[in-house]
Amino acid sequence: KMHIAATMAGLGFGNSQVGLAHSLGHTFGAIFKVHHGVSVGIFLPYVMQFYLKSDARERMDSLARKLGLESAEMLIDRIFDLMRRVELPTRLSELISREDFEKNLESLVMNTLNDSSLGMSPRIPDYDQTRMIYEYAFEGKRIDF
Numbered sequence: 001k002m003h004i005a006a007t008m009a010g011l012g013f014g015n016s017q018v019g020l021a022h023s024l025g026h027t028f029g030a031i032f033k034v035h036h037g038v039s040v041g042i043f044l045p046y047v048m049q050f051y052l053k054s055d056a057r058e059r060m061d062s063l064a065r066k067l068g069l070e071s072a073e074m075l076i077d078r079i080f081d082l083m084r085r086v087e088l089p090t091r092l093s094e095l096i097s098r099e100d101f102e103k104n105l106e107s108l109v110m111n112t113l114n115d116s117s118l119g120m121s122p123r124i125p126d127y128d129q130t131r132m133i134y135e136y137a138f139e140g141k142r143i144d145f
Contacts, residue, residue: 020125022048023115024133031104031111032096042089045079046133048072049122049143054123091140101138108134 024047025040032039048060052072060072069075079092083090092101109130126134129145136143 019121056122092138
């Protein structure tokens with residue numbers, strides 16, 4: 001079943017490419033030795049929140065409606081709920097200490113901004129926004145910028 005799921009995921013991003021969640025997760029996973037699926041997955045709802053202020057919002061709202069939800073915000077909440085139900089972390093502080101986070105934050109930000117996947121994102125963060133995404137994901141705060 002895992003092989004089938006991985007193939008389905010590959011077909012999806014093979015047609016659309018990966019973006020910011022992958023850039024953040026790839027960088028985080030490499031520095032902290034976190035499994036790739038977990039490290040990318042933990043960033044997905046935060047990146048979706050960041051994308052709410054982009055042209056991706058309309059597509060996320062459409063996806064939400066197809067799933068019987070009223071809005072992209074509700075879809076994001078459902079993703080957080082699913083993560084909790086399958087016992088995946090929903091914030092970085094569940095995986096690393098504040099000390100390790102702060103010690104590596106500059107490397108996280110710079111490596112993310114230099115990741116080739118970033119260019120496919122509908123909204124590309126600048127240095128300060130990338131830093132804030134990491135900080136919000138560490139705390140489990142809703143992205144509001």
